[in-house]
Amino acid sequence: MTALLAGFVDDAGLFPPTALPMSEALARHRHDLAVGDPMLTHRFLCPAARIDELRAHLVEDDRIAVGIIASADAPDGALAAAAAAADADPRTQLALVEIACDLADLDPALAAATAYGTPVFVEATERTESPRFAAVLAGRGAGLKIRCGGVRADLFPEPAEVANALVSAAAAGVPVKATAGLHHAVRYRDPATGFVHHGFLNLVVAAARAAAGAGSGPVADVLSSADGAALAAEAAALTPDGATAARRLLVSYGSCSTTTPPTEAADLGLSPSALDTEGQRS
Structure with missing residues (x-):
């Protein structure tokens, strides 16, 4: 089996609920780079407004692949300024751009985001519009970003909603990136908040089904x-082509923790380090 989970986890340590201070987030990221766990993408996700703060905490030898996140309420020019700052600094490499917008603003938002020659993922400001966004993004050189949770119960979509987005993206040939709430491998209820969280293993197996042509129901x-x-058995039973198709559809997700995903994958017998990682890094 190819490594279904290799190069899967972006470092979102700056974001809630962990929300590490910049110095701590970078210290953890440097450690992860040194260890080189194959489940991590080794991309450091940073809000556009915090690029200068990031650069202020870097040392001369740092080489950080940065994913810039521009929220829907980011000021005009924030993405361009952040991208220019990252591009000008030899310690940072612009590796990814994520934006949020509504359908009416998609064209100018895409024009701005795709100017840097890096992968771009677009989140619909109205989450239920994600399937429609997937269809509109087809052939436009950008992927779909889907939100799977947050700090409030209403930010957690139902399985059918996530399934509709994955199936629409698969049909349109549009890659997907996920964010928020994916704290563990398997779907669970958080005893502290009562929120039911999606699991990252659920999500990648769902992507495998969608990529294979399954409808929204089975997904x-x-x-x-x-x-x-x-879930682990279904993941392990995927053919190399099935695993590749799953990851072509679902390229990565942002995680506040960079230790929990590899640990839980290993506990389920799905550690990428034990598998063939060739061609799987996103």
């Missing part, structure tokens, strides 16, 4: 599962 079914053993 939603696997997103609803809390059976880790069954």
Whole structure:
């Protein structure tokens, strides 16, 4: 089996709920770079407004692949300024751009975001518009970003909603990146908040089903599962082509933790370090 989970986890340590201070987030990222866990993309996600803060904390030997996140309420020119700053600094490499907008503003937003020659992912400001965005993004050189949780219950989409986005993206040939709420491998209820979180293993197995042509029903079914053993078995049973198709559709997700995903994948027998990682890094 090819490494379904290799190069899967972006470093979102600056974002809630972990929200590490910049110095701590960078210290952790440097450690991860030194260790080189194959499940990590080794991209450091940073809000556009914090690029100067990031640069102020870098040392001469740093070489950081940066994903710039521009929210829908970012000031005009914030993305361009952040990208220019990252491009001008030899310690940073612009590796990814993520933006949020509504459908009416998609064309100018895409024009700005795609100017840097890096992968671009677009999040719909109205989450239920994600399937429609996927269709509109087809052939336009950008992917779809889907939000799977947040700090409030209403920010967690139902399995059917996530399934519709994945199936639409698969049909349109549009890659997907996920964010927020994916704190563990398998779907679970957080005892502290009561929020039901999607699992990153659920999500990648759902992507495998969607990439293979499954409809929203079977994709939603696997997103609803809390059976880790069954999910791991389905993941392990994927052919190399099936794993590649899954990851062509679902390229990565942002995680506040860079240790929990590899640990839980290993516990389920799915550690990329034990598998063939060739061609799987996103």
